[in-house]
Amino acid sequence: MKLGAQGRVLTVTLAHSGCTNDALQRYWLNHHAHRLIKAIGKVEDSLKNQYLSESNLDLVKQTVAVLERQWLSWTLHITPTSEFEQALYTLKELQQWQANDIAAFRAKYIQYYANKYQHFFDSVEAQPLTAAQRQACIIRDDSHLLLAGAGTGKTSVMVSRAKFLVYSDVATPEQVLLLAYGSEAAKELKQRAGESFECLTFHALGMLVIAAVEGKQPQLSELTNDAKKRFRFVQDTLQVLCLQPGYKGLFEQFCIKECHIQPNLDLAEFIRSARCKAVIAHITSLLSVYKNVVALGQLTRIASQQSDLLKCLTPIIDEYQSYLDTEGAIDFEDMIAKAIAYIEADRFNVPWQHIMVDEFQDLSPIRAELLKALMKAKNKRYLFAVGDDWQSIYRFSGADITLTTQFEAHFGRVTITALDKTFRYPQDVLDISSRFVCANPHQLKKYVKSARTETGPTLQMETVECEANTLEKVLAQLNDKGEACVLLLARFHKMLPSRDELVDLQGKFKALKIRAMTFHAAKGKEAEYAVIMGLYEGHTGFPANRPIQPLMEAMLPARETFSFAEERRLFYVALTRAKRRVYLFKPQDNACRFLAELEIKSNTH
Ligand SMILES: Nc1ncnc2c1ncn2[C@@H]1O[C@H](COP(=O)(O)OP(=O)(O)OP(=O)(O)O)[C@@H](O)[C@H]1O
Known part of the structure; x- marks a missing residue:
């Protein structure tokens, strides 16, 4: 402050008094030139030693604006030292920086570090990283979103980037947090990145924060851990509530409007009956969603849309919450909500400077709040998010695709x-699947090439009369070709071979490793071959078209306007699992509407 103030006084004197006295200028420079040299040196160091993030760019611009007023608003009449002249030159250059200069500067920085750490990038994974993967490791903006399609090596980047931060002395492993969607993925990250890194699911992160603040591991409610107990709890609560005349009507309406089930006249008997199972199961899922809605402050909006349905749910929630309180325990929702509260109240000292999130497209609003709380905690932090909006398939469990597609609106300025x-x-699977998923104009565009060299029909459509027969034929052909993994994929479990059938198939085709799973479960998996089954239209077919219940619909993130947007992405996930060939089983009648869009000729069996 003092320096700036002195400088400004003298600048005014020199510039406006008409005094151009060389001796005075020399006197001024002798005493103050080192300040410009030092300030420019500091800017140069920051530009050299760290990626020019948006916030660094702001700082540079602010510094340049101050220096500009002090040093460029008057004419120099004497010959300065070369050091001062160089500093002045740099200042003038920085003053004139345009967007393209900034982009070129950043590109040079990336190139410089890609060369400097070539050996690391060549050897950090089994295969050398591509230029784009290296770039994703080097860029360190305040927020960085890496958007990439299936099989492009996103997990490799997560692992390599964490290791690079440590290898290049930017961070210690303790300063790096890797967040994954599921515990299997978190385990894989830990295995690949190394024990010293913290690799957690969001819930595990919540537990860690709460344990640190409260000084002991929080106790997880038995209703959270045990699905049967949770079911029974809701059942018992309903029995008691339905003794109240005022509640009876609310519950009947709930069964009809929310679950399309007409309850028996004897409600106590109905609640114990098999018909009520679906209602109770639905209420147990609403418990979690409701708590997130409350934590996000959205209850008033929901109440204005679905007040009667909510009136039926609220007393059950109240009972549930007092049960937890009596137990002195928490549930999964509390893990996140409490962690947010502790971080926001500054009761948890966030040790991580680099927060890296995998499968970002599956992020829910409440998890986004947890991330924002981490990012806002004291000291500088960097967010690195890896995701693929084409593979966002978890709206039903709260994922909000707009957190990825409109990242900047939620998390601020970002480098994508x-x-x-x-x-x-192979390339033809890439072309067909990309075209297919982009029929939805809201999906972000991506430009990807295949590194695989397979030729021939790598996406094969078989018109089938009986799926089981065609499956045997296809497996027999593959079995003859030699050892390989085969994924049998379908929208729902019931469309796949049963466990016993699978054992039979495995016994017959010994060269193959056959696994059957739903499209959802196939995310992140790969195999030589994939067979996609159950591709028929209808209430129980694909794309699934059962409407979500009104109260649940109101509580989930806003539905997309493009029809079957999520089912389309699910099909994209299924199409992109196989390294060599995908078989699509097309029923003779009533084939799934998506098959016509693929425009592939079909073989008949
Ligand atoms: N630079 C590379 N060179 C060669 N192979 C690579 C490279 N990076 C990743 N791979 C391979 O590509 C395959 C896909 O990688 P990975 O599972 O990380 O992709 P992904 O983008 O996470 O996929 P998905 O989104 O479908 O889960 C893996 O077999 C991986 O070993």
């Missing part, structure tokens, strides 16, 4: 980069 090569599936 992409991965441009898929290593998993």
Whole structure:
């Protein structure tokens, strides 16, 4: 402050008094030139030693604006030292920086570090990283979203980037947090990145924060851990509530409007009956969603839309919450909500400077709040998010795709980069699946090439009369070709071979490792071959078209306007699992509408 104030006084004197006395200028420079040299040196160091993030750019611009007023608003009449002249030159250059200069500067920085750490990038994973993967490791903006399609090596980037931060002395492993969607993925990250890194699910992160603040591990409610107990709790609560005349009507309406089930006249008997199972199961899922809605402050909006349905749910929630309180325990929702509260109240000292999130497209609003709380905690933090809006398939459990597609609106300025090569599936699968998913104009565009060299029909459509027969034929052909993994995929479990049938198939085709799973479960998996089954239209078919219950619908993130948007992405996930070939079983009648869009010729069996 003092320096600036002195400088400004003298600048005014020199510039406006008409005094151009060389001796005075020399005197001024002798005493103050080192300040410009030092300030420019500091700017240069920050530009050299760290990626020019948006917030660094702001700082540079602010510094340049101050220096500009002090040093460029008057004419120099004497010959300065070369050091001062150089500083002045740099200041003038910085003053004139345009968007393209900034982009070029950043590109040079990336190139410099890609060369400097070439050996690391060549050897950190089994295969050398691509240029785009290296770039994703080097860029360190305040927020960085890496958007990339299936099989482009996103997980490789997560692992390599964490290791690079440590290898290049930017961070210690303790300063890096890797967040994954599920515990299996978190375990894989830990295995690949190394024990010293914290690799957690959001719930595990919540537990860690609460344990640190409260000084002991929080106790998880038995209703959270045990689905049967949770079911029984809701059942018993309903029995008691339905003794109240005022509640009876609310519950009947709830069964009809929310679950399309007409309850028996004897409600106590109905609640114990098999018909009521679906209602109770639905209420147990609403418990979790409701708590998130409350934590996000959205209850008033829901109440204005679905007040009667909510009136039926609220007393059950109240009972549930007092049960937890009596137990002195928490549930999964509390893990996140409490952690947010502790971080926001500054009761948890956030040790991580680099927060890296995998499968970002599956983020829910409440998890986004947890991330924002971490990012807002004291000291500088960097957010690195890896995701693929084309694979966002979890709205039913709260995922909000707009957190990815409108990242900036939620998390502020961001650098978005992409991965441009898929290593998993051949070019024609890439072309067809990308075209298919982008029929929804709201999906972000991606430009990817396949690194695989397979030729021939890698996406094969078989018109089938009997799926089981065609499956045997296809497996027999593959079995003859030699050892391989085969994924049998369908929208729902019931469309796949049963466990016993699978054992039979495995016994017959010994060269193959056959696994059957739903489209959802196939996310992140890969195999040589994939067979996609159950591709028929209808209430129980694909795309699934059962409407979500009104209260649940109101509590989930807003539905997309494009019809079957999520079912389309699910099909994209299924199409992109195989390295060599995908078989699509097309029923003779009533084939799934998506098949016509793929425009592939069909073989008949
Ligand atoms: N630079 C690379 N060179 C060669 N193969 C690579 C490279 N990076 C990743 N791979 C391979 O590509 C395949 C896909 O990688 P990975 O599972 O990380 O992709 P992903 O983008 O996370 O996929 P998905 O989104 O479908 O889960 C893996 O077999 C991985 O070993």
